[in-house]
Amino acid sequence: MLVDSHCHLDFPDFDGERADLIARAKAAGVELMVTICTHIRKFDQVLAIAEEYPEVYCSVGTHPHNAGTERGIPADEIVQLANHPKVVAIGEAGLDYFYDKAPRDAQAEGLRIHIEAARRTGLPLVIHSRDADDDMAAILREEMGKGAFPALLHCFSSGRDLALTGIELGLYVSFSGILTFKRSEEIRDIARDLPADRLLVETDAPYLAPQPRRGKRNEPAYTAMTAAVLAETRGVSEEEIARQTTENFFRLFSKVPRQNQQTKAIAS
Template identity: 80%
Template sequence: MLVDSHCHLDFADFDAERDEIVARANAAGVGVMVTISTRVAKFDQVKAIADRYPCVYCSVGTHPHSAGEEMDVTTADLVRLAADDKVVAIGEAGLDYFYDKAPREAQAMGLRRHIAAARETGLPLVIHSRDADEDMAAILREEMGKGAFPALLHCFSSGRDLALTGIELGLYVSFSGILTFKRSEDLRAIAAELPADRLLVETDAPYLAPQPWRGKRNEPAYVAHTNKVLAEARGVDEAEMARQTTENFFRLFSKVPKVELA
């Protein structure tokens, strides 16, 4: 069994065939999917999809791109919404200095509010970090000093130092289709170095389809190929990698009931 720990099933890219997308994922061995919130203002849409499919769960949070538009979202708001049975994570929140779509101060403030919600609820924080390694590491170190919280660096494409900082602080690291790209040798080397019990796989669908679908719409079924490349990078059997990443998922996303794929 595999888990897609991060996808966006609420996005319009899937409107025409959402049932088929979920069915294809199940047929590919993907037993659980987590559809990730990017706007608290649109949380009801995300939750409706999670409610519709027994194998789909969701998060609640504000993507750093929208941090400036949701400055009024408090830690208490996140904690309240996270009480729903289908909400199994906080986020995604973080820092994105590549696009800089929101003021950096707003991104940092939003990240800290989400960290506080993860600390209070015990739910894992899904961290988005792009071109912000030093600031992200500094915030994580500072906040972890205030009290531990579960978290993962999602769609990891940053440098080795941030990966090792995350591991040192008790975080998990999730790899997407980027891991399969021809020029991702450095990323595969990082993936090979990290502890096996901290690794997850994801799609970030509809974005970042792995080879050989690169440039096309991604979907949760394709997480199997990312798992395959991760196994190759680490020199282990593909089935063993699937077992390990799935075991890691249920340890981190402890609110998700453990299931066996029929």
């Protein structure tokens, strides 16, 4: 069993074919998916998909690209929305200095608000970090000093220092199709060296399709391709990577019921 810990099933790329998309994922061994919120003001669209499909859960939060337009949404509102049984994570929130689509102070402010929501709910914060390693590490250290919170660095493409800082602070690290790209030797080196009990896999669909699908629309079924490269990188079997990343997922996303995993184990 595999889990796509981060996809965007509400995006229009998937309109009219979500049922088929989920069926393809299950055929590839991807039994669960978390569809990630990028606009709190559009959260209802994300939640509707999670409510429709038993295999899908969701998060609530504001992507750093949207931190300027959704500035000022309090942690109280995020916490309230997170009470829904299908909401299993906070975010994605973070810092993106590559595109800089929102003022950097708004991004940092939003990240801190989401951290507060994660701390209060106990739900994992899904962190987006791009070209912002030093500032991200500083905020994480400062905020963790105020009180622990669960989190993961999603779609990891940063430097080794941020990965090690995350591990030191108790975070998890999730790898996407970027891991499979020919020029991603540095990312594979990091993935090889991190503790096995902190690794997750994801697609970030519809973006970042893994080799050999690079350049095409991504979808949850392709989680298996990234997992296969992660297994090769770490010198273990694909079955072991599936087992370990799924166990890690349930440990971090502790609100997700484990009956899917238990049913799978009984069937095998």
